[in-house]
Amino acid sequence: MITSTTTLVPDNPAAAYAAYRQAASAVFLAGTQGLKYKKDHYDLAVDLSKAGMQYIEEREDDIVIGAMTPLWQIKISPVIQEFAGGAISKAISDVADKNVQRYGTLGGVISGKAPFSVLLPILLSLHVDVQLQDKGCMSLDDYLYCPPMGELVTGISIAKEAVYTAYKAYRKLPA
Ligand SMILES: Cc1cc2nc3c(=O)[nH]c(=O)nc-3n(C[C@H](O)[C@H](O)[C@H](O)COP(=O)(O)OP(=O)(O)OC[C@H]3O[C@@H](n4cnc5c(N)ncnc54)[C@H](O)[C@@H]3O)c2cc1C
Structure with missing residues (x-):
């Protein structure tokens, strides 16, 4: 340690x-x-x-998750289980180390940018913004490519619109 x-x-x-x-x-x-x-x-x-960064909030257009929210809390959240077919919850279940599932935090996973992460690919398939203290927010995609900036990740927001838009487009396809 x-x-x-x-x-x-x-x-x-x-x-x-x-x-x-x-x-x-x-x-x-x-x-x-x-x-x-x-x-x-x-x-x-x-x-x-x-520091007050442990929360999951569902808003009209997005879901906001604080950086200090443990992975297990995200996994069992009804909001997260119902979102995108439960893909985020399932990805957390695939984290092999149970201590990482239990104690690891969203901010640790995001800032770690680990190429082997089972969670980051799922988040990348959604519309996710990373919130940075004093630096505003940027897309997860851009954030992962940035060199270390000495930043504090305070949370993420996941747009609900992207999922609903795709679903609506699918429903409009001719039979
Ligand atoms: C055995 C093992 C298995 C793992 N398996 C997986 C896996 O399957 N999938 C996966 O996604 N990851 C996996 N990880 C990686 C794990 O997600 C990272 O180690 C993650 O950093 C743990 O989060 P933590 O909250 O414990 O961070 P900590 O150990 O507390 O911190 C790690 C680093 O992150 C920085 N940090 C933490 N929070 C923030 C923040 N909010 N803003 C800025 N910097 C911050 C700290 O300064 C520190 O440098 C694994 C790790 C281990 C050791």
């Missing part, structure tokens, strides 16, 4: 990101499923557990 000289537990994303940026070396602590295998030392560890 990584070590740090200081650990902060900010109560909002803006404070978390400000502290992270000011330190000479810093890391975010999310579900620690990736970090527990590392041995690096940082001046600062920013624990995101109290």
